[in-house]
Amino acid sequence: MPRLSPRLIRHAHNANPLLKLLLPVCRDLESARNELRWLQDHAVGLAARSRNAPQTWQTRLQVMVRQRATGKPLQYILGTEYFGDLEIVCRPGVLIPRQDTAASVAHLAHLLQSNDCLPNRLRVLDLCTGSGCIPLLLEHLFSQSGDPPDLQLLGVDVSKRCLDLAEENKARCQARHAEFAQADVLATGDVSPQGQPLPALLKSRASPNWDILISNPPYISSHDFRKTTARSVRKFEPKLALVPPAGVSEIPDDGDLFYPRLLDVADHVHSKVVLFEVADLSQALRVASMAKKKGSWDGVEIWKDEPGAKDDSMVQLEQVVSGLKVLGRGNGRSVVCWRDQGARWLGRT
Known part of the structure; x- marks a missing residue:
């Protein structure tokens, strides 16, 4: 610097x-x-x-x-940050919402609202929900459409501090369709030292199926956290929300830890669309490769920071990297997968 x-x-x-x-x-x-x-x-x-x-x-x-x-983040001092059009309460111990995450969520909502083939009831599962900003923004965006589906939104996090703040943001945003629950996303068995395992929570719900799965999980590797992450982030934002836990996987890049689990959950709940946030294009390519190897997805693509960006002739920016379609402007930000009806929901047919 x-x-x-x-x-x-x-x-x-x-x-x-x-x-x-x-x-x-x-x-x-x-x-x-x-x-x-x-x-x-x-x-x-x-x-x-x-x-x-x-x-x-x-x-x-x-x-x-x-x-x-x-170096204390401005959002923790002022107490709020904008996420799309929503003003979300921020507190130490909970990750600060980022506008690039909001851009991906808003683009997903735009694609879904551009088609008339959505089911009457749309169930969306958000894992590692943090402040609850993603489900709350989705509800806000759908509420502005003329004939929105009946939304069921469930945000899940392992941290009670996050869930308390998510409930506060729900009240602040006057959301009616978002719920929040505590569970350990990485746990696959019946017991977890972090609380209720995710399978137990999902089993307790009225239906096992979730149409759309979204997650902004911890994705920074322990090496990058030490060497490249901004000092203010390392010092003030919760490491739990940034770096996957150590010692629970043999994955070469420990920043990728959550993604195989998230893909397994997507299969288990029969999601038709998934949207996973990533750190950069390199990680996006690795996660996209994981999804393609599963063999259960009809399509996989990568979105950049501004996925809906267009060129001067109003054509959406698009390139192909390692055989994968990459949309938008900026850095690699999200991996999107679809199958079955999800292709029509996203206009990918």
């Missing part, structure tokens, strides 16, 4: 001493100004609503700027 010039630091200090504190984490003056404005608005709002601790907004702002200067 390039060093900041003394001239830039002096300029920030002369404009506002708090800007100088934000500059090392923001890296440029414009970003620092934006963050300072957001933090000030938040401090003013907190001071106006506070009755028991009458701190001035100036005092609150100084505290928040110092927190941000340590």
Whole structure:
């Protein structure tokens, strides 16, 4: 990371001493100004609503700027982050929602809504749900369509802290079709030290079948977590949501640990479409290869950060990498598989 010039630091200090504190984490003056404005608005709002601790907004702002200067994510300080059009509550211990995840979910919803062949009831299972942002965004997007199907959305996570926050976000978003439950996705037997195994949870549901399976699992390898992951992510976001647990698999790249299990679950619940988030194109190609080797999918493709991006002539961007169709603009972001009716739902027939 390039060093900041003394001239830039002096300029920030002369404009506002708090800007100088934000500059090392923001890296440029414009970003620092934006963050300072957001933090000030938040401090003013907190001071106006506070009755028991009458701190001035100036005092609150100084505290928040110092927190941000340590690298603490802005979303944990402000308490929310946008995920698509939804404002999702964020708290330490739960992964911060990312807009590239929202872009994949929104593109999936767009494809599903573009076809009139969806079943009257659509059941969606989201594994490693975290803040609950994926089911909540899906419900929001479908609620805006003219004749949405009867949605059943189930978000599953091993962390009770995540599930508590997901329930809070459900109330905040006034969602009616999303449910959340605790289970260990990796567990295959009857017992798990992490709580209820996923098979037991699925067995307890009214129907064993889930039309669509979505997951943004921990996918960062232990090596990449140490060497390439941003310091603020390593220091402040939960490792449980980023790196698969060690010592439970012989897979060469431990960042891939969840994907064979997720593909097995998709077969078990007879999913017609799956959407798995990945770290980059290299991992996307490995996961896509896993799916193709299963032999149970009619089609597999990779989506980039902006899967619906088009060129100047309004044709969707598309390339072929290692025999796989790769759609959109940006880095490899998701692996999508379909079979049976899922091909018609996605317009892949």
